[in-house]
Amino acid sequence: MIGQALNRVDGPLKVTGRATYAYEHWEGGQPLYGFIVGATIGKGRITRIDTESAERAPGVHMVMTHLNAPAQGARDESIPMEIWRAQPVLTSPDIHHYGEPVALVVAATFEEARAATDLVDVEYAGGRGRFDFAAHEDEVYAPKVVNAGLPTDTAVGDFDAGFGSAAVRVDQHYTTPYEFSMPMEPNACLVEPRGEDLVVYVSCQIVDAARASIAATLQMDPARIHIVTPFVGGGFGSKLGIHSETILAALAARASRQPVKVALTRQQIFQLVGMRPTSSQRVRLGAGRDGRLVAIAHEVTMHTNPDLEYAEQTAATTRSLYAAPHRFTSHRLTPLDLPRGADVRAPGEQPGLLAVESAMDELADALGMDPVELRIRNEPTVDPERDVPYSNRHLVDCLREGARRFGWERRPATPASVREGRWLVGYGMAVAIRGHYQGPTTVRVRLETDGSAVVQTDMTDLGTGTYTILTQVAADGLGLPPDRVRIELGRSELPSSWGSGGSWGAANSSTAVHRACASLREKLLVAACGDARSPLHGLDPADAVFADGSVRIDGASEALSEIVARNHPGGVEAEGETRFMGDDPNYAAYSIHTYGAHFAEVGVDSDTAEIRLRRMLGVFSVGRVLNAKTARSQLIGGMIWGVGAALEEEAIVDPRSGAFVNRDLAQYLVPVHADIPEVDAVVLDGYDDKANVLGAKGVGEVGICGAGAAVANAVFNATGVRVRDFPVTLEKVL
Numbered sequence: 014m015i016g017q018a019l020n021r022v023d024g025p026l027k028v029t030g031r032a033t034y035a036y037e038h039w040e041g042g043q044p045l046y047g048f049i050v051g052a053t054i055g056k057g058r059i060t061r062i063d064t065e066s067a068e069r070a071p072g073v074h075m076v077m078t079h080l081n082a083p084a085q086g087a088r089d090e091s092i093p094m095e096i097w098r099a100q101p102v103l104t105s106p107d108i109h110h111y112g113e114p115v116a117l118v119v120a121a122t123f124e125e126a127r128a129a130t131d132l133v134d135v136e137y138a139g140g141r142g143r144f145d146f147a148a149h150e151d152e153v154y155a156p157k158v159v160n161a162g163l164p165t166d167t168a169v170g171d172f173d174a175g176f177g178s179a180a181v182r183v184d185q186h187y188t189t190p191y192e193f194s195m196p197m198e199p200n201a202c203l204v205e206p207r208g209e210d211l212v213v214y215v216s217c218q219i220v221d222a223a224r225a226s227i228a229a230t231l232q233m234d235p236a237r238i239h240i241v242t243p244f245v246g247g248g249f250g251s252k253l254g255i256h257s258e259t260i261l262a263a264l265a266a267r268a269s270r271q272p273v274k275v276a277l278t279r280q281q282i283f284q285l286v287g288m289r290p291t292s293s294q295r296v297r298l299g300a301g302r303d304g305r306l307v308a309i310a311h312e313v314t315m316h317t318n319p320d321l322e323y324a325e326q327t328a329a330t331t332r333s334l335y336a337a338p339h340r341f342t343s344h345r346l347t348p349l350d351l352p353r354g355a356d357v358r359a360p361g362e363q364p365g366l367l368a369v370e371s372a373m374d375e376l377a378d379a380l381g382m383d384p385v386e387l388r389i390r391n392e393p394t395v396d397p398e399r400d401v402p403y404s405n406r407h408l409v410d411c412l413r414e415g416a417r418r419f420g421w422e423r424r425p426a427t428p429a430s431v432r433e434g435r436w437l438v439g440y441g442m443a444v445a446i447r448g449h450y451q452g453p454t455t456v457r458v459r460l461e462t463d464g465s466a467v468v469q470t471d472m473t474d475l476g477t478g479t480y481t482i483l484t485q486v487a488a489d490g491l492g493l494p495p496d497r498v499r500i501e502l503g504r505s506e507l508p509s510s511w512g513s514g515g516s517w518g519a520a521n522s523s524t525a526v527h528r529a530c531a532s533l534r535e536k537l538l539v540a541a542c543g544d545a546r547s548p549l550h551g552l553d554p555a556d557a558v559f560a561d562g563s564v565r566i567d568g569a570s571e572a573l574s575e576i577v578a579r580n581h582p583g584g585v586e587a588e589g590e591t592r593f594m595g596d597d598p599n600y601a602a603y604s605i606h607t608y609g610a611h612f613a614e615v616g617v618d619s620d621t622a623e624i625r626l627r628r629m630l631g632v633f634s635v636g637r638v639l640n641a642k643t644a645r646s647q648l649i650g651g652m653i654w655g656v657g658a659a660l661e662e663e664a665i666v667d668p669r670s671g672a673f674v675n676r677d678l679a680q681y682l683v684p685v686h687a688d689i690p691e692v693d694a695v696v697l698d699g700y701d702d703k704a705n706v707l708g709a710k711g712v713g714e715v716g717i718c719g720a721g722a723a724v725a726n727a728v729f730n731a732t733g734v735r736v737r738d739f740p741v742t743l744e745k746v747l
């Protein structure tokens with residue numbers, strides 16, 4: 014079962030509209046609707062806020078501002094991950110960024126709430142702030158650590174001496190813009206008061222973090238918060254934690270004793286959820302004439318909100334990617350009065366690889382060497398900074414297999430040398446690398462007396478395929494047909510998990526299911542082999558085979574339903590766990606990542622510089638695949654994001670106000686069907702025995718990593734023009 018291209022088990026519910034998303038819940042009777050009023054300055058303070066006319070408007074039940082909002086828990090910096098901390102709102106008249114909530118209007122209908130927001134009269138003092146990254150790029154500080162607790166700086170050997178002595182050098186700056194997760198389902202919730210408890214239907218990635226964060230903010234016992242999120246319409250980092258709409262809805266529901274719904278509009282999402290920091294990156298590569306790197310430096314400067322530090326781990330994978338004796342990486346932050354930086358799909362690797370893999374292409378060009386060959390020449394034997402072995406890399410296999418399948422030998426050797434009519438044609442490639450993470454996760458598997466199984470965990474399915482892969486792993490573990498397995502996810506009453514994020518969800522929860530099934534099998538065998546009424550009595554459990562809903566030992570067989578019914582009249586269950594990676598010795602002993610190689614062909618209009626992707630291929634090494642179909646979808650989706658990062662995505666800040674000016678999906682461009690021709694993703698057969706017992710690693714984000722650089726490198730190959738300021742738009746190529 015594991016690895017098969019099983020169709021999504023939740024597919025029929027989704028295409029028939031029976032999968033209920035957060036804002037569609039209707040529990041607790043007629044809800045009230047809240048609408049957030051956002052600050053119209055980017056820095057300063059509220060000097061007067063008048064809610065009287067809004068309160069008198071039709072349908073309005075209450076208007077909450079900093080003047081009447083309940084006291085809330087403060088952020089606790091001793092909690093290592095921001096998403097588990099309190100997220101207080103409306104705490105003071107101070108404004109920290111444009112769009113910050115200054116009021117919540119609660120009314121009988123959504124329209125009445127929204128209409129009344131215009132009647133909230135706010136006066137501000139100030140307005141001037143630090144909004145322009147380029148103007149403040151040199152005013153930096155070093156954070157203590159970067160995202161995921163990784164070190165801020167690293168150094169090996171003597172970079173300056175190594176770089177100074179190199180025969181061929183690349184020294185370039187690359188810039189990447191503010192980018193957003195923008196899942197199809199907006200951030201939204203219904204909060205229903207039930208006695209002293211709150212039931213929170215919220216679109217989120219990590220149920221345990223949502224509960225902890227809401228409880229800490231509202232200063233409630235976490236046991237009184239019940240999270241429900243069976244279906245999530247995409248997250249991509251923007252739902253790792255809880256945002257102001259959920260805190261405001263919870264405060265309003267508790268105050269009004271009625272259910273309250275709040276959803277963010279698409280425009281509000283741009284101001285209230287957080288974005289990938291903008292970055293300026295300097296990459297220096299020094300190599301011998303044979304292409305062997307002697308020195309690598311990757312220095313990153315990013316924006317951060319001054320109160321909510323966030324440092325994307327942009328240079329982190331540069332520490333592991335290529336061999337070179339002299340190395341240096343650093344991350345610096347410049348505080349700006351903008352929304353906080355946040356995890357956005359492949360945080361770190363996506364912008365970092367745009368820079369490093371562009372620089373590698375520049376080095377190949379300077380050497381007159383094939384870019385694939387340059388990567389192969391710099392393949393390390395051990396992790397070059399940690400000096401530990403790779404668990405399971407196969408990057409060179411990805412490069413060779415990708416080059417063969419793509420027809421890389423047809424790449425134009427000289428840039429701007431191939432023309433088809435108006436179109437200049439070019440090939441580009443780049444490498445993918447992403448860290449593999451693991452967190453504490455518990456899963457319960459239960460066998461009923463009818464021989465069917467139920468898998469329970471608070472893990473979420475963001476549309477990624479969790480329901481399906483857990484069905485497969487449980488069916489495999491118990492020898493059941495998949496339609497005899499039911500998966501229950503996304504409720505805080507279920508055993509807690511690390512949820513979906515960082516590409517860890519699938520491997521984590523599958524490993525826990527696999528282990529739960531192993532202990533369940535053991536319980537069943539102990540019962541059957543020791544039971545005189547069983548045909549398996551006295552046989553050796555070590556010879557047992559679980560298949561087709563039965564246990565077979567030698568020639569004898571008994572149905573699971575009979576074993577359960579006779580020995581466990583109420584059903585039988587077992588739990589399986591994974592632990593925090595910091596407590597797993599393999600994380601210290603090995604460098605554990607996923608890898609890939611991207612190949613892209615573009616056409617560039619020789620008159621207008623319009624760039625069209627013509628085809629794209631990614632070949633990946635991710636250990637064992639859990640479902641061939643959902644994995645391929647994840648990888649292709651990631652590659653398309655990479656195309657967006659290369660050619661389209663960019664949120665632009667108004668330097669006068671700190672607002673994002675293109676704050677909707679008409680103006681913040683992402684690839685649409687017409688932008689994406691033939692794209693294929695291939696996964697090498699694999700099994701990473703250091704990652705976990707299933708040999709599986711995540712596929713959610715590795716598809717994005719490096720994909721954009723492959724496209725940008727193809728644009729260079731087509732035109733001879735190197736654009737280092739992403740996205741590569743036509744006016745920069747002309």
Ligand code: MOS
Nearest residue numbers: 249250358514515
């Ligand atoms: Mo991912 S950016 O950790 O959802």
